[in-house]
Amino acid sequence: MNTTCIMRKLIRVCKRFVHTKTKCYERPEWIKPIGHQTEVFIYNPITKCKVPLILKTNNVLKWYICGPTVYDSAHIGHATTYIKSDIIHRILSDYLNIDVLLVMGITDIDDKIIKRSIESEKDFKTLSRQFEAEFFTDMNELNIRKPYLCCRVTDYIPQIIQFIERLIAKDDGYITKDGSVYFNTNKYKKYGKLSIPTPDIRKDQHLNKKSSLDFALWKAVKDNKPSWKSPWGYGRPGWHIECSAIASTVFGSSIDMHSGGIDLAFPHHENEEAQSCCYHDVDQWVNYWLHCGHLSLKGDVKMSKSLRNTISIQDYLKKYSANDLRMLCLLSHYRNDIEFTEEIMQGAISLNKKLHNFINDCDNYVAGTFKTGEIDENLLFTTLYDTRNQIHTALTDDFDTSKAMHAIINLVGVGNKMLRQDNIISRSNNVSAVAAVSNYLSSTLSKLGMSRSTKLTIDNRQIEDIIDHFLNFRRAVRIRALEQNPKDTVLLKECDNARKCLNTCGIVVKDQQNISSWSWK
Numbered sequence: 001m002n003t004t005c006i007m008r009k010l011i012r013v014c015k016r017f018v019h020t021k022t023k024c025y026e027r028p029e030w031i032k033p034i035g036h037q038t039e040v041f042i043y044n045p046i047t048k049c050k051v052p053l054i055l056k057t058n059n060v061l062k063w064y065i066c067g068p069t070v071y072d073s074a075h076i077g078h079a080t081t082y083i084k085s086d087i088i089h090r091i092l093s094d095y096l097n098i099d100v101l102l103v104m105g106i107t108d109i110d111d112k113i114i115k116r117s118i119e120s121e122k123d124f125k126t127l128s129r130q131f132e133a134e135f136f137t138d139m140n141e142l143n144i145r146k147p148y149l150c151c152r153v154t155d156y157i158p159q160i161i162q163f164i165e166r167l168i169a170k171d172d173g174y175i176t177k178d179g180s181v182y183f184n185t186n187k188y189k190k191y192g193k194l195s196i197p198t199p200d201i202r203k204d205q206h207l208n209k210k211s212s213l214d215f216a217l218w219k220a221v222k223d224n225k226p227s228w229k230s231p232w233g234y235g236r237p238g239w240h241i242e243c244s245a246i247a248s249t250v251f252g253s254s255i256d257m258h259s260g261g262i263d264l265a266f267p268h269h270e271n272e273e274a275q276s277c278c279y280h281d282v283d284q285w286v287n288y289w290l291h292c293g294h295l296s297l298k299g300d301v302k303m304s305k306s307l308r309n310t311i312s313i314q315d316y317l318k319k320y321s322a323n324d325l326r327m328l329c330l331l332s333h334y335r336n337d338i339e340f341t342e343e344i345m346q347g348a349i350s351l352n353k354k355l356h357n358f359i360n361d362c363d364n365y366v367a368g369t370f371k372t373g374e375i376d377e378n379l380l381f382t383t384l385y386d387t388r389n390q391i392h393t394a395l396t397d398d399f400d401t402s403k404a405m406h407a408i409i410n411l412v413g414v415g416n417k418m419l420r421q422d423n424i425i426s427r428s429n430n431v432s433a434v435a436a437v438s439n440y441l442s443s444t445l446s447k448l449g450m451s452r453s454t455k456l457t458i459d460n461r462q463i464e465d466i467i468d469h470f471l472n473f474r475r476a477v478r479i480r481a482l483e484q485n486p487k488d489t490v491l492l493k494e495c496d497n498a499r500k501c502l503n504t505c506g507i508v509v510k511d512q513q514n515i516s517s518w519s520w521k
Contacts, residue, residue, distance in 0.1 A: 031284045033256075039096065039396045042288050043335060045194055045265065050398055053288065055256055060099045061092060064247040065147065066260035066268070067104040070131040071113040074138050075310035076325065076340070077295040077303035081261045083326050084292045084334040086144040086449055088259075088399050094447040095395060104147040105246045106132060108154050109236055114225050124226050125154070138313040142322045143451050149250065153242045157228050160237045160245040163279055164217045164230070172278040176208045179220035179233030183240075185213040188274050194289060195266040215271050217241045240271035244279070247272075253280035259290035262335075293337040303340070311340075323450055324348050330401045330448060351409070355445065356452070358412045361419050362438035366431045374421035380414065380433040384440060387411040391444065401448065408444070411437065467507060467518060474498055475516045482514075 030046040033054040040053035055061055065085055068074060092098045107113075108128035117124040136146065153160075164181055167173035172188065175181050185191045197213055216238035221227035227234040237245075247255055260269065269289060276285040295303050303310050316325065327348040332338050364370040387407045394403035415437055442452070474495055481491035499509040506521040 031287075033287045038098065040092075040399075041397055042290070043398045045289050045291065051288075055098075056254060059097075060101065061256045062251045062254075063089075063100055063102045063257040063259070064243065064251065064255055065102060065104050065258075066243060066264055067106045067147075067150065068132075068135050069107040069110055069112060070128045070135060071110075071116045072131060072305060073312050073314070074135050075303060075305070075312055076316045077310065079138070079142055079313050079316075079325060080295045080329055080338060081292045082139060082144050083142060083329045083449075085259055085290075087326070087329060087401060088290070088334065089145060090447055090449050091395050091399055100148075102147040103149045103151060103247065103250050105243045106150055106152045107239070107242060108132065108152045109226060110239060128152075141317060142313065142325065143449050151246045151250070153237060153246070156242070156246050156249060157237070159249045160241055161218075161228075161230050163241060163245040163248065163275075166279055167217065167275060168232075170278060172275070173217050174210065175232045176220075178208075179218075179235060180216060181218035181232060181238075182209055182214040183217055183271065183275050183278075184210060185215075185274065186211050188278055190277070190283070191274050192270070193273055194270045197266065197270070215240055215267060217275070240268055241275065243268075244272045244276045248276060248279065253282055253285070255286045257288045257290060258286040259292070262291040262293055265289070265291050290334075292334050293332070295338050295340055298339060298341045300337075300339070320345060320349070321352075323352050326449055327352050330405050330450075333402050334399055351405075352450075355408070355412060355441065358416055358419075359438050359441055359452075362415065362434050362441075365419060366435045366438070370419065372422050373419040375418050375431070375434055377430060377433040380418065380437060383411055383414045384433070384437055388440070404448075408441065411441070467502075471509065471516050471518055475514070478511070478516070479514050 030044055030051065032051070033056060035054045035056040036058040038053045038055060041050040042053050043049070044051045068078065089100055089102060093100045109124060113124050113128055117127050120127060122130075132152075136150075139146065164173060167183065168175065168181065171184065173181050173183055191197065191213070218230060218232065218235050218241070219238055221234040221236070225236075227236055247258070258269065258272070269286075269291075273285055277283060297303055297309060301307070301309065324345060325348075328338060328340075328345065331348065331351070361370055365373055365375075387410070390407035391404045394400040394407065397403075415434070419434075446452075477491055478495045481488035481495070499511070502509055502518070503521070507518055508521050509516060509518045
């Protein structure tokens with residue numbers, strides 16, 4: 001390598017170093033919102049510490065969440081992000097009684113959708129609607145609440161075009177020769193709020209961008225692909241502008257909270273913040289950014305469609321329950337990555353069973369059908385009081401469900417030890433502490449999205465099969481009782497009681513000699 005080449009390389013390295021140092025020095029500080037302070041403290045990726053959650057409108061939280069790109073089935077990596085978000089949603093709304101307005105953007109047009117549309121020979125709208133419907137079916141089966149508002153990108157094209165027009169007029173966006181539009185990152189001096197960007201000079205050199213960091217606001221149409229008319233030519237929106245335009249249309253110039261997976265922090269969320277601040281002429285568009293950790297396979301391998309190592313939600317539900325995956329998320333902090341292995345899943349399953357069995361044992365103890373146990377009510381009430389405080393502290397401290405679950409596990413351990421005492425003679429008749437613990441656990445787990453329903457749903461055919469099996473058993477007992485000499489009146493009476501109980505459930509049983517039949521009332 002000659003001297004000239006060495007000098008050019010050294011100059012390029014020095015420029016990159018100066019650029020990085022400048023960005024570090026100019027990196028903007030987080031602006032503390034003016035409004036109503038809540039009990040919650042949230043980790044702030046800009047300050048790298050926890051800050052108080054302050055709402056502009058008292059007891060109302062405006063939250064935008066990045067939704068799916070609907071070109072394929074969702075996998076459990078996606079699911080854990082939305083489960084974690086749902087847990088936070090429920091903590092805010094059900095536990096802290098904050099009115100949460102959650103809006104989700106649905107990307108129903110992009111390169112992947114267009115490619116899949118061509119491959120499948122389906123219209124892109126038909127394809128995207130199919131996977132959108134499947135996505136919300138999956139979310140429902142995972143007990144994830146549907147957002148207050150779900151917004152498709154294709155329904156907001158006029159707002160997106162108007163958003164870009166304003167950025168161009170302010171010189172924050174520029175049009176290239178082919179009719180595409182890019183955001184001018186050099187003009188925006190606060191670029192790099194969420195992370196220090198690393199420019200890649202080699203990338204997109206053919207696009208005539210002013211800087212490698214500049215990103216597409218509008219992509220010019222190519223090869224007769226889906227497009228919309230704009231003042232600068234036919235095309236479609238860039239990825240980042242979609243969320244900015246949708247969220248701005250619904251919430252305006254300020255959003256309390258914006259969330260997504262950690263992979264969206266840069267470039268997606270960084271670019272959203274930059275273009276939205278320029279559009280609204282504000283220094284801070286989003287007050288709080290929340291980023292959920294990834295789900296990985298054993299060996300820290302990211303679950304990704306590109307790696308072909310995903311597990312679809314429907315395939316997952318064939319083996320595990322919605323509660324099992326939610327428990328896996330609850331046992332970890334939302335910002336942490338989660339490893340998905342059979343061993344780890346069995347741990348979540350075991351804990352679910354332990355909690356379910358304990359609540360059932362408590363209820364049976366209160367009902368008088370649990371025959372063992374010696375309850376130290378003072379200790380149990382004290383443990384319950386401490387658990388309440390620990391859970392409240394954990395959930396208001398950056399939604400730390402991991403600490404909350406450990407407090408619950410400790411309470412169950414104390415209660416189980418008392419219930420398993422074999423001293424039947426001195427069994428306490430005062431059951432208020434046990435009832436209080438059962439009620440609190442059921443309520444808290446419900447507020448975190450845990451369902452007490454079973455993994456399998458029972459349809460009408462299964463119900464009828466169960467009734468048939470039971471009546472076959474009852475008929476065998478009844479025939480045996482009638483054949484006895486003298487007749488076994490005790491068993492016959494129990495058969496009559498079973499018939500009466502079924503009648504209260506809307507099932508009419510008719511006995512004719514040795515034949516029994518039934519029908520719905």
